[in-house]
Amino acid sequence: MRDIIILACEECKNRNYTTTRNKRKHPNRMELKKFCPNCRKHTNHKQR
Ligand SMILES: [Zn+2]
Numbered sequence: 001m002r003d004i005i006i007l008a009c010e011e012c013k014n015r016n017y018t019t020t021r022n023k024r025k026h027p028n029r030m031e032l033k034k035f036c037p038n039c040r041k042h043t044n045h046k047q048r
Pocket residue numbers: 009010011012013014036037038039040043
């Protein structure tokens with residue numbers, strides 16, 4: 001079973017990435033450092 005999640009930039013709230021994850025492997029809210037094209041730098045991206 002796939003769980004599709006959206007990762008949004010913490011700073012500008014832009015939704016930059018979609019990814020899938022395994023709920024059993026990652027039961028918590030995901031937080032990743034990703035490049036935001038809007039901020040033009042790496043920012044924290046949170047699951048929406
Ligand atoms: Zn941003």
